Amino acid sequence: MDKVIPYRRPEPGSQPDYLYEPYRSTVRRAPVRPLVFLPHTLSELSGPIYGHHAIAESDSDLTRQHAGEPLGERIIVTGRVVDDRGRPVPHTLVEIWQTNAAGRYRHAKDNHPAPLDPNFSGAGRALTDAHGIYRFTTIKPGAYPWRNHPNAWRPAHIHFSLFGPAFVTRLITQMYFPGDPLLAHDPVLQSVPDEKARQRLVSGFDIQVTEPEWALGYRFDIVLRGPQATPFEE
Template sequence: MLQSRRQILGQLAGAAAAAPALARPLQARLEPTPNEIVGPFYPLAKPADTDADLTMVAGRTGRAIGQVIEISGQIMDLRGRPVPGTRLEIWQANAAGRYAHPSDDNPAPLDPNFQGYASLSTDADGRYRIITVKPAGYPGGRRGMRAPHIHFDLAGRTDRLVVQMYFPDEPLNATDALLRANIRPAMVIAATTGADASGILRYRWDMVLRTG
């Protein structure tokens, strides 16, 4: 039996009304997290312990000096789809603003209990989580004082992203030369999500790869 034009239009309208719930995540168009430079302090020699808790070094009993923080988030592509199995390398200065790197001439002390580097992968939902201490800012030579930040190097299925994560409400954010030059600064500043019962400050930071 031939359908009337009215019936067909009615079916199309019904399909259109039902479609957005399924189609919306695939149609979402996110902005990519902007790339930054690797910088001078990517570790020359990686520590033996590279797990996701940077506040403890395997074989030692002490804990890193500084405010303990948790950073978690999700890696997505431009359509908002999670990217499982993304490899993350993370490195940062310690709570005094010093990297465990021979090129760092900052006289601030090293912390033997701070791991300073981690290597991990996102889970099936594209999520990651690390425990670390909040890094201090440090003198950045001719760039001036660097705001506190943590370096991330991501390897997804097809994309690589090198980026620095900054902290909200940091006075040095206003003058940090690299953050001021960033084309999407809001995308590289983490969101605070409060503190847990043990005083660990929590931050959320998602990153967007172009193709995943």
């Protein structure tokens, strides 16, 4: 019989509720019945090892995936992936996707009338190193309109997808930019009730990460759920 150490559960308000009416698409998709509380078993505590093979250097440099350079403001996005006690999550897959500088996704169903950039795909992936650190070079994404409500605009953001060590640590989220006036108007970000938790999704400008005469640097640390303390640790 395997010894199972369950993961800690999120604090109230730190994660969004499925139904958040200002984000209209939640209304016909959010569960209407209560979720069934599932004490963690081996199925939730194990997790896939995915995407570790065949990661090319250009996968983490989105400015070098085509013959020419993409248009826009070149940036570096880096950070540490840690658990809720600050311990690094090493060798885990980080996948990102974003619009180009004009606010357009390279996606057949994005019909925002902004130009595509032949030199920018907007998808990247990397593994965290032994210290939980990842790093991407990309260009700053643009804001874009959507039809959620009159005059609705998504703030510039980068989508992040992470696995972590277990099925329960799977996280898909978005990174925002500091000082963006659209943050206060964005129902996607505002779906997170707790202000401190929302701030976790806003990257910080970092002059130490910034490379002279090359690219501005942003720091974006990601905190995944961690296991409950073992009796020994307590």
